[in-house]
Amino acid sequence: MTFSVAVAGASGYAGGEVLRILAGHPDFDVTTVTANSNAGRPLIEHQPHLRSLAHLTLVETTPQNLAGHDVVFLALPHGASGAIAATLDPATLVIDCGADHRLTDETEWARFYGGEYFPAWAYGVPELPVGDGKQRENLVGVRRIAAPGCNASSVSLALAPGIEAGVIEEQDIVAVLAVGSSGAGKKLAVPFLASELLGSATPYAVGGSHRHIPEIQQSLRLAGALAPTISFTPVLVPMARGILVTATARLVPGTTAAQVRAAWENAYAGESFVHLLPEGVFPRTADTLGANTALIGVTVDEAAGRVVAVLAMDNLVKGTAGAAVQSANIALGLPETAGLSVNGVAP
Known part of the structure; x- marks a missing residue:
């Protein structure tokens, strides 16, 4: 089965890294990429290294454009993803690469971020020790994931x-x-x-x-x-x-x-x-x-x-986009390593 994917904030660094990983993922098909001020421009103008996705055009980041996908990655500034995420189908897997859904303490959110508080989602660091197990156990089957701060x-x-x-x-x-x-x-x-x-x-x-x-x-x-x-x-x-x-x-x-x-x-x-x-x-x-x-x-x-x-x-990889894709793999029951590499680039 192939999952249809939308990436919001696709013209930025985090969004671009999500796209780079997804371009080589065997189970994900990127069909929609969105942006704010760059809407209407070809994706390749802003991510010239993503040659295999040159056919995509950036559209406006709206709930309507993000609706209807199996998976949505939100690579938006803090304070921008919470309201949009609230409009998406509960059955859609949504991974927030921003900060809006990371903190469980509303007081700490007000102290360090400010603005409207949105409830915390499952935290996307699978290897984190939690009690007698790992955080990956809390990601299985969920439909809302907060990717970590790097x-x-x-x-x-x-x-x-x-x-x-x-x-x-x-x-x-x-x-x-x-x-x-x-x-x-x-x-x-x-x-x-x-x-x-x-x-x-x-x-x-x-x-x-x-x-x-x-x-x-x-x-x-x-x-x-x-x-x-x-x-x-x-x-x-x-x-x-x-x-x-x-x-x-x-x-x-x-x-x-x-x-x-x-x-x-x-x-x-x-x-x-x-x-x-x-x-x-x-x-x-x-x-x-x-x-x-x-x-x-x-x-x-x-x-x-x-x-x-x-x-x-x-x-940008293990700190953000890689953690997001790894967590999405777990949530969907795919191999955790799908689309992800342990090999770096040198020199």
Whole structure:
């Protein structure tokens, strides 16, 4: 069976990445692509790398244009997808790549985002440890999925095994991220001009103001934390794609380095897309570009009494579009790996 697909926000980076993956998916047929100001233009003008989809023309993002499809991917700015999603048939599988349906706490939504609150959907990080299982079990058969924030899922996947196994403390977690500029979306703004980015590293949303903080805390609570605290600092670096997380947490007294490594090994054993690297090996963002993989290295800083987890992923693939398609596969009963690759692009 082939599923008909519409992608809203198809002229942006996230929408373009969803389309790139879907173009090679054996079970999905993209029939409709929508945009806002770019409606009426050929898709190929805005996504010139998607040659196999050159026959598509962008239409206006309306409920009418999105109706009648088996699957709808919403790659819209926060605050834009909630109202549209509410109009779609409950039988349609809708995956929101924006933030509108991620948070379960309305107060946190008001604090970090503002505007109308929409109820949370099933969270699209299949490998996330949840209770005695994984989040994928909560995606089977659902028709509404919230794809994760790329920074949030990277930090959560890096740390959740330690929380689940009780080898790290949930207070005083610190995460510093090197983030590619595509994470900010395709928009004209001075901080994202080449002359501003090249040769520089720029921190942003410093001091607990980043919108992905409550999402990280929500995921760590799913893994077993009660009231986790995190100091989270993203740094914009001169690369188009990629996230490199360096996350540290206090080691639970009496825990050995072997127990720490076993926690991550047990959490991700057999996973297709989240890989723990050999002891002493740490990932590079270059090794994940274009792939739906998260690569993790973990060690113990004995002198500081802290666990250090380093994770690399492509923010547009495993961080957004890949997670969305992977979750859609699960919801529809397709092979979880369908249309997704573990192989990156090098050099």
